[in-house]
């Protein structure tokens with residue numbers, strides 16, 4: 292390459308890096324992942340190293356951070372706040388060690404302090420006479436932002452120092468960060484309320500800290516870990532960096548418990564590997580390790596270059612966020628029928644593994660991200676959580692990008708998908724017909740509070756389904772000892788027991804049976820209410836939604852789930868087969884015997900003296916009656932208190948039986964029900 296295209300590249304890199312620094316440092320709105328920024332930065336460094344004459348004072352390589360936001364008051368740092376040089380390989384780390392040694396006068400003892408490199412934002416705290424007087428961001432290294440009110444809200448920052456041996460003026464430096472759990476929590480809340488979702492914990496920490504209203508900062512889960520003291524002229528309180536950190540601990544600061552001092556670069560290498568191993572299990576994000584020459588005298592010999600000290604180096608970990616291309620979106624059906632969009636990615640190495648699938652949560656998330664097929668996206672894999680698409684790199688969207696279309700039918704069973712109003716999740720309406728939901732449906736059917744089939748655990752259900760012995764819950768009642776005795780881990784005795792348990796489970800109650808069908812949002816309590824209300828299955832299956840809503844605790848959503856379940860031909864067949872294969876329960880008549888008012892519809896109106904309307908309603912329901920809110924020809928009885936109005940009139944017009952409060956009390960008394 293001739294000089295001029297290379298110089299053009301250099302200029303383009305400078306422009307890009309300036310732009311991305313501004314987005315990252317000033318606006319807290321990075322457009323690309325750090326790994327991409329680092330690649331561009333290193334490319335710039337490489338060009339500037341081979342062409343030192345092209346170096347310019349305003350090159351990103353010569354600068355720290357970016358200018359502070361004008362909305363904050365400015366703070367001038369007495370001692371500049373610098374950045375750190377990075378290395379990405381062991382070889383480069385060894386080179387650093389050689390450079391350090393070559394610059395030191397003979398006869399030195401070289402120890403390194405090793406610390407995690409927390410991924411947050413650099414902050415300076417100023418204490419005068421032991422009292423916190425100022426907090427500031429790094430800004431461009433010379434001038435930062437005054438965030439005193441905000442740092443005061445962070446509980447790990449002492450407002451007053453402990454002990455008494457601190458210097459009159461003390462400037463402490465450290466990193467304010469957001470632990471991962473707190474980050475997940477505030478993002479979950481933000482998603483619910485359609486507020487700003489942060490890309491990563493570092494971005495969340497920066498956005499939370501640089502608030503003009505400190506009450507917002509106070510609500511954010513921030514911490515500060517301290518890693519240094521700005522050097523003051525003359526006063527030598529201690530001789531090493533690690534000793535200084537020890538003092539900071541005594542004065543009440545949080546200093547990383549991972550701090551270690553080693554006596555060789557080999558020690559640094561082992562420290563790096565040990566912490567990299569534990570990276571996922573730490574409570575916060577770290578993006579590498581910082582190694583510092585421990586002796587303050589040796590640090591002074593080494594000094595600084597424009598943007599970083601010569602006595603420290605950051606050894607970066609593999610990136611937890613990378614840029615890749617979204618090739619396609621696939622839809623997976625989970626065990627509850629929830630359909631999740633899964634991003635199919637150009638394979639990319641991120642968070643220590645090669646990732647080719649990532650979660651997109653649901654359609655709300657797809658809309659929030661504004662992501663399209665073909666987009667360049669940022670994938671994040673941190674901790675042990677599944678990789679996620681967290682951002683679209685809009686500036687790299689190709690012309691060919693295409694919208695992600697929500698499927699209308701289940702990719703597994705072809706049943707229509709539905710999305711309840713206000714819900715982000717698409718669901719397969721197939722119920723038992725859906726292969727994806729089948730195993731879970733059968734496990735639920737067999738469980739203790741459902742059909743209570745003793746011995747039919749999750750493993751066995753999977754085995755039966757995988758062996759093709761059963762497809763639906765009704766098939767369970769076609770199993771025989773001969774069919775199952777030869778299965779792996781089964782044997783004659785277990786087979787006998789299981790068939791006996793199946794036989795026993797045939798006699799059940801309507802409530803259990805309804806619960807066991809696994810209709811969405813029909814738990815035990817709702818199943819009981821349904822059984823009481825309708826008395827029999829045919830009545831329930833025939834009930835329109837308006838009638839279902841009359842059942843206690845059944846709202847429009849549950850009613851629509853129940854209705855949809857029984858509207859499915861497949862489900863109706865399974866229910867019929869279950870009945871044909873011997874599943875039964877006491878009939879409504881029998882229930883009538885237990886519940887004196889079963890099958891009756893009552894209406895309450897007017898004011899009652901001796902009880903509240905809701906007490907009366909509960910009592911009637913306990914006796915088996917359905918309590919409706921309006922009178923019709925089907926109403927069996929109206930209990931009218933004083934000042935009853937239109938309902939009473941209607942009852943009289945229709946010739947429906949009417950009783951007063953005394954009459955109602957008499958009914959309760961005669962049924963042995965007390966109030």
Ligand SMILES: NC(=O)c1ccc[n+]([C@@H]2O[C@H](COP(=O)([O-])OP(=O)(O)OC[C@H]3O[C@@H](n4cnc5c(N)ncnc54)[C@H](O)[C@@H]3O)[C@@H](O)[C@H]2O)c1
Nearest residue numbers: 311312315321323324325328374375406408409413518581
């Ligand atoms: N995505 C983007 O668009 C974009 C833009 C600009 C910068 N960046 C990222 O920002 C980083 C560069 O920023 P930088 O100049 O702050 O440098 P840096 O983060 O690489 O290193 C210096 C910083 O490390 C921090 N640090 C954490 N633990 C420390 C410890 N124990 N001792 C000393 N310092 C510690 C301090 O805040 C210090 O200022 C890179 O990772 C880069 O990718 C990204």
Ligand SMILES: [Zn+2]
Nearest residue numbers: 701704719725
């Ligand atoms: Zn399905």
